Amino acid sequence: MPVEMLTYAELGERLKISPEAARALVKRHRLPRSRSNDGKTLVQVDLTEINHSPVTRASQTPPGHDLVTALKEHIATLQADLLEMKTVAGGHRSDFERECDRTNKLLAELLKANIETVAAREKVAHLEGRLSMVRQPWRQRLAEVFRHVPLEALRWNSGRSARSH
Known part of the structure; x- marks a missing residue:
């Protein structure tokens, strides 16, 4: 040519x-x-003198490009998982707060019932004491009353009643 x-x-x-x-x-x-x-x-x-055959080369990617791409894909996957876990955690948090409120209400009811139980036991003890007094014969009750009253009080009252007659 x-x-x-x-x-x-x-x-x-x-x-x-x-x-x-x-x-x-x-x-x-x-x-x-x-x-x-x-x-x-x-x-x-002169094209006959040039013996050129084009060489097909692999794509010119920098070394480690596949690793970087894989890591970026993995990061994207982890970020999606993180968002999903945050959603799940938010649901668990609302359940936790609801159960805390429920527990506080039940505890308040329990304390109120405990206070009422203690008051009822005190009232029962008081009424049992009065009942035991009523069950005694009247003479014993009268003797019991006079045992607790000091003698000076009885003398003073008896002297006063004698003067008023």
């Missing part, structure tokens, strides 16, 4: 490579270049 004058874009199309790769190829082979009237660079090339 004869020598042709091609731009980097045209050379890239013929060789099925990008214009940047065509420019690097021209530099590597030190092919003669010149400027056209429109300002583009023209390359003198």
